[in-house]
Amino acid sequence: MGILRVTDLKKDFSGLKVLTGVEFEVGQREKVAIIGPNGAGKTTLFNIISGKFPPSSGEVAFKGENINALAPHARARRGMSRSFQITNLFQKLSVLDNVLAGVRSRRGLRHHLLREPLRDHELVGEAERILERVGLLGFRDTLVQELAYGQQRALELGVTLALKPDLILLDEPTAGMSRQETEEATNMIKRVTQDIACVIIEHDMNVVFSLADRIAVLHYGVILACDAPEAIRCDQRVKDAYLGEEGA
Amino acid sequence: MKTLRPQIMAWVIAAVLALLAAPYLLPPYQLRLVTEAVIFSLYAVSYNLLLGYAGLLSFGHAMFFGVGAFTTAVALNQIGGLSIMAAVGLATLATLLVGLVVGLLLLRVKGTPFALLTLAFNALFFAIGVKWHTVTGGDDGLNIALPKLNLGLAVLDPGNGPDIYYLTLIILGGALLFCWRFTRTAMGHSVLLLRENEERMRFLGYNTNITRLILFVFTGALAGLAGSFYTILNSFVSLDAVSIDMTTKVLLMTFLGGTGTFLGPVLGSFFYTYVQDFLSNLTDNWPLIMGVIFIVMVMFAPGGLSGLGQTLAARLARAKTTP
Numbered sequence: 001m002g003i004l005r006v007t008d009l010k011k012d013f014s015g016l017k018v019l020t021g022v023e024f025e026v027g028q029r030e031k032v033a034i035i036g037p038n039g040a041g042k043t044t045l046f047n048i049i050s051g052k053f054p055p056s057s058g059e060v061a062f063k064g065e066n067i068n069a070l071a072p073h074a075r076a077r078r079g080m081s082r083s084f085q086i087t088n089l090f091q092k093l094s095v096l097d098n099v100l101a102g103v104r105s106r107r108g109l110r111h112h113l114l115r116e117p118l119r120d121h122e123l124v125g126e127a128e129r130i131l132e133r134v135g136l137l138g139f140r141d142t143l144v145q146e147l148a149y150g151q152q153r154a155l156e157l158g159v160t161l162a163l164k165p166d167l168i169l170l171d172e173p174t175a176g177m178s179r180q181e182t183e184e185a186t187n188m189i190k191r192v193t194q195d196i197a198c199v200i201i202e203h204d205m206n207v208v209f210s211l212a213d214r215i216a217v218l219h220y221g222v223i224l225a226c227d228a229p230e231a232i233r234c235d236q237r238v239k240d241a242y243l244g245e246e247g248a
Numbered sequence: 249m250k251t252l253r254p255q256i257m258a259w260v261i262a263a264v265l266a267l268l269a270a271p272y273l274l275p276p277y278q279l280r281l282v283t284e285a286v287i288f289s290l291y292a293v294s295y296n297l298l299l300g301y302a303g304l305l306s307f308g309h310a311m312f313f314g315v316g317a318f319t320t321a322v323a324l325n326q327i328g329g330l331s332i333m334a335a336v337g338l339a340t341l342a343t344l345l346v347g348l349v350v351g352l353l354l355l356r357v358k359g360t361p362f363a364l365l366t367l368a369f370n371a372l373f374f375a376i377g378v379k380w381h382t383v384t385g386g387d388d389g390l391n392i393a394l395p396k397l398n399l400g401l402a403v404l405d406p407g408n409g410p411d412i413y414y415l416t417l418i419i420l421g422g423a424l425l426f427c428w429r430f431t432r433t434a435m436g437h438s439v440l441l442l443r444e445n446e447e448r449m450r451f452l453g454y455n456t457n458i459t460r461l462i463l464f465v466f467t468g469a470l471a472g473l474a475g476s477f478y479t480i481l482n483s484f485v486s487l488d489a490v491s492i493d494m495t496t497k498v499l500l501m502t503f504l505g506g507t508g509t510f511l512g513p514v515l516g517s518f519f520y521t522y523v524q525d526f527l528s529n530l531t532d533n534w535p536l537i538m539g540v541i542f543i544v545m546v547m548f549a550p551g552g553l554s555g556l557g558q559t560l561a562a563r564l565a566r567a568k569t570t571p
Contacts, residue, residue: 050451076453090444101441104434105453111462112434119432163453 001064002027003167003197004049009058011044018044020221022058026167031198032226033208036218037242042201043085045218046169049199050082051075062167076105081165085172085201087152091145095136095155098144099127102162127162133192134158150181154188161192168193170200174207186210209233217242255561260511267417271410280481283413285521287477290420292501292513293427294470300507301431302463303443308366309471309498311350311373312343314490316472319343321390321485322383332397332406336419336476343472344465351464355457358446370495377487389486392479406480416477423473428510430466439463471498500542506552515553 002025011019018041026032034042048055051072060067067075081102090098100117103126109115117123131137134154139147144155153173160168173189174182186207189198202208208215209229216226219241225232232238266273270282291313298304319339323330350369357365377384384390397404397415404411430436438459441449446456479485488494497520505516523541527534549556 071455072450073453073455076451082451084448088445088448090441090448092444093440097437097440100437101449102452104437109434110438110454111459113430115434116432117434117437159448159452 002030003063004199005059005061006045006049007059007061009045009048009060010056011041011048011053012056018221019048019055022218022221022223024216024223024226026197026199028166029195029197031193031200031211031213033200033202033212033215034218035202035205035208035215035242036224040218041221042218043171046082046171046199046201050080050169076163076165079163079166080169081160081163081167082169083156083160083171083173085175087149087156089144089152089155089159092143094141094143095131095147096124096127096140098155099130099158099162100124102159103127103130106163130158130161133161134188150177150185153177153181153185157185157189157192165196167197167199170198170202172201172203174202174204182207256511264421267421271413276409279409279413281521281525283409283416283481284478285518286416286420287474287481288497288501288517288521289514290423290427290477291471291474291498292505292517293424293510294467294474295498296502296507296510296513297427297430297439297463297467297470299502300512301436301443302439302460304460304463305363306366307363307492307495307499308350308368308370309467310490310492310494311366311370312347312468312471313475313478313494313498314373314377314487315343315346316340316475317479317485317489318377318384318390318475319472320476320479321392324392324394325390330395332395332480336473336480339476340469340473343475344469346472347465347468348461351461351468354464355461367492367495370490370492374487374490374492377490384487385485387487389484391484394480394483407483412481416481420474420477423470424514427470431510435459435462500538502552504542504545504552506554506556508551509554509558512552512554515557519553 004026006022006024009019009022010017022041022045024032034045036042047053049060051067051070051074054068062075062078062080065078067078070078090101100123103123104110104117107123109117109123128137128140131140134157136151136154136158139151144152147155157173160170170189174185177185182204189211198211200208200211212229214226215229215232217224217232217238224241225235225238227235267282271279274282291309295306295309298306298309316339319342320335323335323338324332354362354365378386394406397406404415406412406415438449438454441454442456442459449456449459475489478489501516501520502513503516504519505514506512524534524538527537531537545552551558
């Protein structure tokens with residue numbers, strides 16, 4: 001059984017049909033990339049999966065459970081974590097505080113009135129290990145707003161990992177990066193998500209073909225094709241609709 | 249939010265020692281002013297946990313202060329043999345319940361609607377105070393006869409300046425320390441997350457409604473505790489305690505002291521209490537001058553007195569290191 005199953009998902013905003021019957025499944029530890037032109041409904045799909053807003057109809061099932069009615073925090077507690085296309089961090093707090101926010105949440109220390117997170121060696125140690133994995137341990141006490149853009153993207157991934165999720169939704173993790181930064185970020189994502197299922201939205205085809213086990217092509221609100229990267233590369237419908245000759 | 253540095257810690261210790269010695273150094277009227285400033289310090293710190301730490305602008309904090317103040321007066325007048333500390337406990341419990349009910353009603357409201365609804369609730373509580381004359385005394389307020397407090401080893405007379413001063417200093421000083429510790433706990437850190445990015449919090453597994461409710465109830469109870477001591481200090485309570493003016497007062501104290509630090513509102517409370525006393529001896533139009541001071545501070549020192557102090561300290565440090 002897959003970890004995530006999306007069935008006949010539809011979404012319309014005041015009559016504007018954005019998703020018109022999306023269906024796909026993500027297996028355990030599988031990496032599925034969702035590609036498609038701007039306006040295809042990729043971010044809407046992510047927002048529905050992560051609970052930002054409900055679908056008009058259809059079903060999102062996570063670990064076999066229908067989670068349509070669950071709020072984002074309840075989905076996160078079940079092991080689903082997401083990153084954002086536009087960096088969405090706690091800007092005026094330190095890098096460590098950002099990751100600790102996730103670590104505390106996973107350990108149920110969200111509203112504890114006695115435990116002091118910064119004095120808890122276990123919590124701080126775990127947060128530091130995550131920072132090491134994303135290459136930010138040296139910036140532990142730096143305020144997020146003082147980090148370079150690429151570092152903020154890395155922290156975005158670190159905060160996402162702090163929940164020790166079973167499924168990560170990565171929304172354009174390399175958006176706005178230079179070629180070299182993109183390459184480094186792709187390698188990092190590969191390294192830190194080895195045992196985690198991922199759904200990735202990405203425009204950079206090099207990143208997509210490098211990370212994905214399968215690629216789903218979203219076109220006008222439906223999945224046009226969902227297959228292994230090589231099969232997608234050769235799919236004439238995908239070439240016509242999206243990749244053209246560039247991805248071929 | 250900054251953590252306390254050693255130099256600041258030294259100043260805090262010196263201030264605590266000065267506060268302990270105050271009854272031996274100050275005339276009775278001045279001691280009364282210090283007692284009032286300590287009470288307002290807790291009121292302002294509780295407000296700053298909402299405004300400065302969580303970013304929640306409330307115009308209704310006086311409803312908690314007033315409920316604490318009136319519950320203390322009514323309990324002492326109506327329940328024979330009730331000790332002062334039991335009345336304080338009842339008042340805190342009452343504000344806790346009010347905070348819970350109002351907090352639940354405001355759970356899904358944010359930003360400007362939140363601020364306006366807190367104002368509406370404050371006006372509602374003020375109206376209850378006016379109309380429920382038989383219990384609150386209406387416009388006349390309530391006088392109370394304060395029983396002595398038997399602590400076993402000593403008997404405190406709340407009508408005696410030094411006695412009420414030390415009682416206030418110990419209980420409210422303890423509450424202030426608890427607030428300081430609160431800012432360092434997991435809950436305190438979550439409050440900061442709330443101010444910074446509530447949406448991201450939710451995607452990290454936080455039920456932010458719970459965070460906001462706990463904070464609202466907690467800060468309400470602290471304001472109620474401060475209100476309770478305000479009644480005891482004055483042996484009297486009037487509608488002033490639950491009025492919009494009392495909310496304005498806490499806003500002024502907090503902004504004057506600075507919302508960016510824990511100690512800012514404490515500074516603001518002492519500053520406001522003493523400046524108000526000084527100005528009101530000079531002119532009846534003292535609120536006008538206080539308003540001008542507030543405008544000047546907001547325009548030229550938005551970090552308040554604490555921010556000003558930090559800037560000056562940084563400049564001095566730079567001047568020392570520059571040859």
